[in-house]
Each structure stands twice: as structure tokens, then as C-alpha cells.
Amino acid sequence: MTAPLSLYWWNDAMNFGDDLSREIVAHVSGRTVDWAQKPRADMVAIGSVLQGVRRQFKDGPPKGKKIRVWGTGLMHPVPTDFLPHVRMHLVRGPITATLLGLDHDRFGDPGLLASDTFGDQGTRRDRIGFIPHINHVDDPMVAEVLAAEPRLFLIDPRRPARAVVAEIATCAHVVSSSLHGLVVADSYGVPNTWLDPTGIHTNAALKFYDYAAGIERPLAPPLKLGDLPGILGRLKDRPLAYLDGIEKARDALRMSFPAALRADAPAMAG
Known part of the structure; x- marks a missing residue:
């Protein structure tokens, strides 16, 4: 072969x-x-x-x-x-x-x-990765929040997987409107939060709940972009509660x- x-x-x-x-x-x-x-x-x-x-x-x-x-x-x-x-x-x-x-x-x-494929990516840093879906990267509201919040680190999804995975794996927390931002964070045990910048995540929501149910992960409704600044200080970096589901x-x-x-x-x- x-x-x-x-x-x-x-x-x-x-x-x-x-x-x-x-x-x-x-x-x-x-x-x-x-x-x-x-x-x-x-x-x-x-x-x-x-x-x-x-x-x-x-x-x-x-x-x-x-x-x-x-x-x-x-x-x-x-x-x-x-x-x-x-x-x-x-x-x-x-x-x-x-x-x-x-x-x-x-x-x-x-x-x-x-994490099997790319291996260890080094020491985690005290930063919150922000991963927009490719349809959200150039949204003016996204740019406004990033400019106002130095705690957020933009992880641009319009690059090869190897580069993006390396950045996700070294974050303390990830906020993502890209499903695979959450999936890769889960793979590396990085706490993560689902974000919907536009507030119109309709049919696309099915794939998030499908994935979460498959790993026995409780998934809260997506965070709205306007609510993000107010909760940044409360985002947790504790171990994932659904690690058993990930391993299964x-x-x-x-x-x-x-x-x-x-x-x-x-x-x-x-």
C-alpha cells in the first residue's frame, strides 16, 4: 500500500x-x-x-x-x-x-x-486564543473586540493545520466559532468555549451539538460576541470534565x- x-x-x-x-x-x-x-x-x-x-x-x-x-x-x-x-x-x-x-x-x-498526529507543542502560555470561523475573520465586530481586548490572541484559521494546532495547544483557554477550534482544544485538553460572533448560528449549530454529544460533553449555547469582554476574567483553565468521553x-x-x-x-x- x-x-x-x-x-x-x-x-x-x-x-x-x-x-x-x-x-x-x-x-x-x-x-x-x-x-x-x-x-x-x-x-x-x-x-x-x-x-x-x-x-x-x-x-x-x-x-x-x-x-x-x-x-x-x-x-x-x-x-x-x-x-x-x-x-x-x-x-x-x-x-x-x-x-x-x-x-x-x-x-x-x-x-x-x-495530539496523536502533531504531538506535544510545548508549554502553555497565559493567553486566550480567539478562533473565528473563516466566514467571521474579517467581520468588523470581530476586529473591534480584538483591538479592545489585549487578553485575546487571534488564531487565524486560514492557514495550514500544523500552524493553527501549534497555537491552540499552547493556550490557557480557547474561544472559537470554528468547530475544529473546539475539537483540537479538546484533543490537547485545553478548556474551550463555543462562540457565535454573528448571533445567527442556525443550521451550523447541529454539527456542534453532534460533536459534543459524541464525546458526552455538556455544551452550553454559544457565547455572543458582545458578552465576551465581560466574561474573559472568569474563563477557567481547569481540567476538562469530559475527558473520559474524549478517550472513548x-x-x-x-x-x-x-x-x-x-x-x-x-x-x-x-
Whole structure:
């Protein structure tokens, strides 16, 4: 298995969460990973891309092979007509599983394996990382809060995963409107808070609750940007209360990765 593994991820713009998919799959599989369109890909991993998988596979595998799904999630309900034409190894959380009618009892977002993939990133610093979703980075309200709050350290998500992970892992606390800002922080045991800068987190909320339920994490409604300055001094750096849920998900991710896609897979592995 020396040929590159073909993986689909959203690549319309640089976004660390999508680049994270490539890095983590390469680490777990032991193979080089190349981007491929969904009909030609071996698998999908990080991201809410099952809607697109459904569109491509509802009438059967376009290229004659079933794409493998590992840790992927939904953004909204979809018909389940594509399920006979894909291989479901693991989904992100129980909301995705319920919407698809899957009888799964283990879940996980592959981003939880960031600490396995990138390793120790050094000593934590006394700073609060602020990670906007790529759609929020240039919002004037975000810029205003950052300018007024020297305690906030901007972590720009429009960079490769390796650079962003290194900054998240060394924060005392992370505030993020990017799901994978929270996921990577969880991977490194960094306390974190969900933020919704615009106050219009509608359909996107499903992916946050899906992920949180998958690791047995109580998740409060997102913090509004205007409330952030008033609570900065109260953000805690205590150990995560749901570490057991994180470890269960990490074990599920490691065990469910398709054996046939690993570098050491036997020639006829299924």
C-alpha cells in the first residue's frame, strides 16, 4: 500500500479544519494523502460533507467503488438512499447517526487525534486564543473586540493545520466559532468555549451539538460576541470534565479506521 490514499475534503479556500483531515488521515494510515473528488476518493473524514456524499452516491457508486466514511457528519437531515452505496465506519456523533437511521453506539470527530498526529507543542502560555470561523475573520465586530481586548490572541484559521494546532495547544483557554477550534482544544485538553460572533448560528449549530454529544460533553449555547469582554476574567483553565468521553471517541476512531487503507494492510484486506 505505497500508493497515495485518495481523500476528499473541502478545499475551495485554505481552512485549517479541512487541512486537518489530510494530516490526520496521513498519520493514521501511514500513507501519503492526495485530494480527490468524492466519486474517485477512497474516503471522507473530517467535515460536514455527508450532504455532498449523498448527492454523489444516491444512485450508486459513480466510479464503481464505495467511498468510506470515517468520522464525518451532517449539517442537516438528508435522505438515506445513498447508504447502500457507501461504507460507514464511524460518524461524528449520535445526531448524524440518528438522522441516518444508523445503529451506532460509538462516535468521534477525527480532529480529536490532533495530539496523536502533531504531538506535544510545548508549554502553555497565559493567553486566550480567539478562533473565528473563516466566514467571521474579517467581520468588523470581530476586529473591534480584538483591538479592545489585549487578553485575546487571534488564531487565524486560514492557514495550514500544523500552524493553527501549534497555537491552540499552547493556550490557557480557547474561544472559537470554528468547530475544529473546539475539537483540537479538546484533543490537547485545553478548556474551550463555543462562540457565535454573528448571533445567527442556525443550521451550523447541529454539527456542534453532534460533536459534543459524541464525546458526552455538556455544551452550553454559544457565547455572543458582545458578552465576551465581560466574561474573559472568569474563563477557567481547569481540567476538562469530559475527558473520559474524549478517550472513548479517540479509541473508537483508532479502531474503526479502515484496515484496508492502512499502509501495512494485506494485499486482499477488506
